[in-house]
Amino acid sequence: MNSNLPDNTNFSRPFYNNVRNEEDVFKRCHQAKLPLILKGPTGCGKSRFVDAMAFDLKLPLITVACNEDTSATDLIGRFLIKGNETVWQDGPLTRAVRTGALLYLDEVVEAREDVIVLIHSLSDYRRILYIDALSEKIVAPNSFQLILSYNPGYQKSFKELKPSTKQRFVSIEFGYAKPDIEAKIIRAESELDEKRCRSLVSLANKIRSLHELSLAESVSTRLLVNAAILINSGLNEREACEVAISNALSDDQDVIRALNDLVSLYM
Ligand SMILES: Nc1ncnc2c1ncn2[C@@H]1O[C@H](COP(=O)(O)OP(=O)(O)O)[C@@H](O)[C@H]1O
Ligand SMILES: [Mg+2]
Structure with a gap:
């Protein structure tokens, strides 16, 4: 349990992009x-x-x-x-x-x-x-x-x-934000260029549409932000997506391989 001190000891507003209202x-x-x-x-x-x-x-x-x-x-x-x-x-x-x-x-x-x-x-x-x-x-x-x-x-x-x-x-x-807003969030969190933020969102939406992968949870904005941070640090795009997205979503080697194949189509 992490109850303890107030969380908002920050002085600047935590970045949150209003998605609906x-x-x-x-x-x-x-x-x-x-x-x-x-x-x-x-x-x-x-x-x-x-x-x-x-x-x-x-x-x-x-x-x-x-x-x-x-x-x-x-x-x-x-x-x-x-x-x-x-x-x-x-x-x-x-x-x-x-x-x-x-x-x-x-x-x-x-x-x-x-x-x-x-x-x-x-x-x-x-x-x-x-x-x-x-x-x-x-x-x-x-x-x-x-x-x-x-x-x-x-x-x-x-x-x-x-x-x-x-x-x-x-x-x-709460759900996944529309593509342009999700790309904006990823960009704000990672400072990665807009084009690659958009590619990450397209990849994510493809994965989200594939119910046959039987993922317990689909790819979240958090995972995309993690991938974007790694890419922006200079890690190769596919490797970043493999570690931040594919491996985070599944432990099944076949599923991971299928996810990595999708990554190579989009990134
Ligand atoms: N609307 C949003 N505005 C800003 N950042 C967001 C937004 N949605 C998701 N994120 C990003 O996704 C990450 C995970 O969000 P978080 O609030 O921890 O999710 P949850 O509590 O729903 O599991 C955040 O750290 C942030 O980088
Ligand atoms: Mg939470």
């Missing part, structure tokens, strides 16, 4: 105290988006990367033994509620069921956190916002958010 929607939801779900595949800009929103709203951001061990106690806090004393230590959720921060629970479906129960009372109009261990009830300040992310298409995961949970949230759908 998500920045406006986010800020309206924050203003209206509506909790949000960001849906979409890995590497399509969800975390970067939240970083940029925290920067714009001038609010601290607390991120928790959830996994199957993440429990309600991890988020609320626990008593710790220090010397011969027991002291209470707030978890990241309690800290976010107390300080009115943005709380980003990344991959929340991975977490234990008690986490989902916990966020129910925070995601309706009550915006209340009950801390049973302290017999405390905290009403979230106006600036607090709960943001969940999840990846509905992830084929290996059978986990889903229940409709009763989903319906408490406004959902923003």
